[in-house]
Amino acid sequence: MNTPTAPSIFPRKVCSPQKEWGEIIAIYLYLAGMGAGSYVIGILLLWIGVPFNLLPTFGFDLFGIHFYLSKAPLLWGPIMVSIGAPFLILDLGIKWRFMYACLNPRTSWVARGFIILSVFIVLGLLVFAKSIFPFQWLRPESSVWFFVEFIAFVFAFATALYTGILLKATKSVPLWNTPFLPILFLASALSTGSMSILLSTLGTGLLSYDSPAIQGLLVMEQVLIIIEGVILYIFLWGRYRSSEQGKESVRLLISGKLRYIFWQGIIVLGFLFPLVLEWISKYYQSPLLLGVAGLSLLTGGFFLRLGLLQAGIKDQIPMQRLVEFQYGLKTAPKSF
Amino acid sequence: MGHKVLVVDQRKCTGCRQCELVCSVYHTGASNPSRSRVKVVKWESVGIYLPMTCNHCEVAYCVEVCPTKACHREPEKDNRVVINKNLCIGCRTCIVACPFGQPFFDHQERVTVKCDYCDGDPQCATFCHVKAISYVDADQANMAKKKEAAHKLADLLKQARG
Numbered sequence: 028m029n030t031p032t033a034p035s036i037f038p039r040k041v042c043s044p045q046k047e048w049g050e051i052i053a054i055y056l057y058l059a060g061m062g063a064g065s066y067v068i069g070i071l072l073l074w075i076g077v078p079f080n081l082l083p084t085f086g087f088d089l090f091g092i093h094f095y096l097s098k099a100p101l102l103w104g105p106i107m108v109s110i111g112a113p114f115l116i117l118d119l120g121i122k123w124r125f126m127y128a129c130l131n132p133r134t135s136w137v138a139r140g141f142i143i144l145s146v147f148i149v150l151g152l153l154v155f156a157k158s159i160f161p162f163q164w165l166r167p168e169s170s171v172w173f174f175v176e177f178i179a180f181v182f183a184f185a186t187a188l189y190t191g192i193l194l195k196a197t198k199s200v201p202l203w204n205t206p207f208l209p210i211l212f213l214a215s216a217l218s219t220g221s222m223s224i225l226l227s228t229l230g231t232g233l234l235s236y237d238s239p240a241i242q243g244l245l246v247m248e249q250v251l252i253i254i255e256g257v258i259l260y261i262f263l264w265g266r267y268r269s270s271e272q273g274k275e276s277v278r279l280l281i282s283g284k285l286r287y288i289f290w291q292g293i294i295v296l297g298f299l300f301p302l303v304l305e306w307i308s309k310y311y312q313s314p315l316l317l318g319v320a321g322l323s324l325l326t327g328g329f330f331l332r333l334g335l336l337q338a339g340i341k342d343q344i345p346m347q348r349l350v351e352f353q354y355g356l357k358t359a360p361k362s363f
Numbered sequence: 364m365g366h367k368v369l370v371v372d373q374r375k376c377t378g379c380r381q382c383e384l385v386c387s388v389y390h391t392g393a394s395n396p397s398r399s400r401v402k403v404v405k406w407e408s409v410g411i412y413l414p415m416t417c418n419h420c421e422v423a424y425c426v427e428v429c430p431t432k433a434c435h436r437e438p439e440k441d442n443r444v445v446i447n448k449n450l451c452i453g454c455r456t457c458i459v460a461c462p463f464g465q466p467f468f469d470h471q472e473r474v475t476v477k478c479d480y481c482d483g484d485p486q487c488a489t490f491c492h493v494k495a496i497s498y499v500d501a502d503q504a505n506m507a508k509k510k511e512a513a514h515k516l517a518d519l520l521k522q523a524r525g
Contacts, residue, residue, distance in 0.1 A: 047455040047468070120453015120473035127431040127452050137430035137456050198424060199462035342462050347404060350373060350413055 044279060045200065045339045051118040053333040056190045057219075058111025059144060060212055061328060063186035064220025066104030066151055068247075070180050072224075072240065073101050086159070098158040100227040104220065105151025105179075108186065112144055136196040140189045147186050150179035187216035190332075200339040201273035207262040208335070214258050218251035219328035222301070226321040229314050245309055245317075249302060252324070256298050259331075272340045280338045288334040297327020366441040369416045369478070369485060369496060370504045376495035378405055378412035382487035389486045390476070391469075398469055400478040401487050401496075414496055416487065417465045417478035419444045425457035425466055425477070434466070434475075445479045448472065 086095040116125045129145075132138040154176050157165055166172075191209030198204050225244055263280070266273040280289045304320035307313070380403050383396035391398045404413040423444045425434045433450035434457050437443050446457075446466065451474040457466045458475060466477040478485075480498070488498040 045459055047459050118454070120451070120455070120468065120475070124431075124450075124452040127433075127450060128454070129430070130450075131430050131432045134427045135430040135456075137428065137454060141430065196428060197456065197460040199460055339459075341459075341464065344404075344415065344463055346371075346373070346413055346415070346463075350406070350411060354409065354411060 043340065044276070044337055045341055048118075048336050048339075050333060051114050053329065053336050055111050055114035055118070056193075056212070056332045056336075057329045058107050058114070060187055060190045060216035060332070061219040061223055061325070062104040062107030062109075062111060063147065063183040064104070064213075064216030064218070065107065065223045066102065066147075066183040066220070067180060067187065068217060068221040068244075069101030069104060069224055070154075070176055070183070072244075073098065074176075093161055094159045095161060096159060099155070100224050102151070102155045102158050103227060104183065104223075105148050105155055107223070108144060109148045109152065112148065136189070136193050140186075140193055143182055143185045143189050147179060147182035150175055150182065154179055187213050187220075190216070194335070194339075199342050200276075201270045201342060202266050202276035202335065202339050205262065205265060205269070207258060207265060211255065211258045211262050212332075214251060214255040215328050215331055218248060218255055219325055221248050221251065222321045222324045226318065226325075229318050229321075242309075245305055248324075249305055252298055252302055259293075270342070272342050276338045276340045279340070280334055285334055285338055288330050288337070292330030293327055293334055295327075296323045297331055300324075301327070365500050365502045367480075367498055368419065368441070368501045368504050369480070369488060370499055371414050371416060372495050372497070373411070373413045374495075375493045376403070376412040376414055377493055378403060378410075381490055381492075382414055382496060385486040385490045386478075386481075389481055391471075398467075398471070398476075400467065400476060402464075402467075414487070415464065416496065417444065418463055419478075420463075424460040424462065428456045428460040430454060430456065434477075441480055441483070443480050444477070446475055446477055448474050448476075451475055 086093055086097070088094070116122050119125055128141045129138050132142055154172070157167055157172060188209050191212030194200070194203040195205065195208050221244055225241065225248070228241075263277050267277040268274075279285050301320045301324035304316050304323065308316035308320060380396060382401050383399035383403060384394050386399040386401050387393060387395045387397075390400060401414055401416045404415055405411070419436075419442060423434075423436065426436060426444060429435075431450045431452055433447045433452070434444065435447065437445055453468065453474050455468055455475060457477075458468060466475045468474075469476045485496070485498050488496045491497075
């Protein structure tokens with residue numbers, strides 16, 4: 028006679044992704060990364076002196092003052108970051124206490140990030156304001172401005188890296204706990220940032236397909252997308268091999284509940300569409316196609332952050348592992 | 364004098380969840396287990412229950428990642444790790460960072476909360492009649508853990524020998 032066996036599979040899902048950080052934090056990380064990447068690329072183009080098809084006097088008149096917009100597409104990154112920062116505040120339990128968030132920079136990356144973003148926003152907006160205001164008393168040719176631009180550049184680079192380091196610093200999520208994550212977010216920040224420069228010039232006539240600047244940007248854009256794709260592959264491969272929870276996170280992204288975000292959002296919108304459309308738009312010199320490619324890339328950049336946030340599965344609690352080991356329990360089937 | 368710690372013996376736990384109830388009553392004044400600082404993890408189909416309390420780790424990730432120093436250690440009070448509600452901004456970074464799934468977000472107070480040993484008289488240990496949770500000297504707890512580990516090793520060796 029067959030004796031009934033005790034159920035060997037327990038109903039509780041062991042590998043459930045974290046729920047604390049969701050869409051709001053993804054928007055914050057995305058805008059901070061894109062804005063910082065845009066400033067890094069823009070200021071480099073400005074320093075190198077890439078020739079543009081633009082008039083230095085391009086701009087608009089308001090209250091009898093002429094505002095110059097010829098450099099605005101290269102320097103508007105800090106505006107994006109300052110739009111993104113309130114999303115972090117929006118996610119806080121008690122929003123008015125956001126100023127407390129800089130009290131522990133010695134060990135906390137949230138506090139360090141608060142300081143990094145604040146410095147970048149202030150200096151970046153100063154540089155942006157200098158570029159559009161016509162006032163001579165600002166002494167736009169002064170070497171002091173180069174110093175300000177340089178400090179802002181350093182902090183922009185730190186901001187782009189920080190978005191990845193923030194996740195890496197929470198050591199209990201194997202998917203995030205790798206130096207490849209800040210590198211991946213940096214590559215994404217640079218590609219989305221340079222694309223935001225291209226998009227902001229569409230229809231203004233500031234850049235045309237004849238200009239070396241747009242040709243250089245398009246080539247750089249495609250190279251950055253390919254580099255980002257390679258880093259994403261190495262990142263996922265490394266995480267898959269890192270631990271049980273890392274493997275589950277990658278599974279969740281590739282074939283689990285988040286597969287639509289991964290394949291359609293990250294891979295198709297973030298990599299394939301922009302690569303193909305940019306190449307076609309270069310061939311046909313079509314700004315419309317470039318615009319579609321740009322929007323697709325920017326959407327893909329957002330989904331990259333969202334997907335990686337939502338796939339973050341924490342390490343299994345040691346006591347839970349001990350109980351499973353002690354009683355010979357099997358891991359629950361992955362139903363996500 | 365050594366400090367005291369909470370020790371959980373999962374084999375004694377019956378899954379009554381009284382610890383959750385008394386914890387929430389002590390800290391919030393309401394018998395609402397969802398606001399408790401201790402959670403009982405259950406494997407219902409095989410009847411295994413595991414009360415999860417904060418370990419007040421020596422190297423506490425929650426303290427490391429807290430941007431406001433709201434999460435801090437109090438060496439003079441059993442070396443416990445506590446959260447100052449007046450400084451907490453509710454960023455939930457400590458929840459993401461803790462490998463033991465411990466600090467909890469209190470949706471009513473909009474801050475993160477965690478075990479504070481009930482200021483030296485942990486209610487979960489006091490009201491646990493089967494003594495699945497006990498509040499003992501850290502040295503004693505370490506010795507008990509070492510003994511348990513030795514017993515487990517001995518059992519495994521016996522099994523391996525057939």
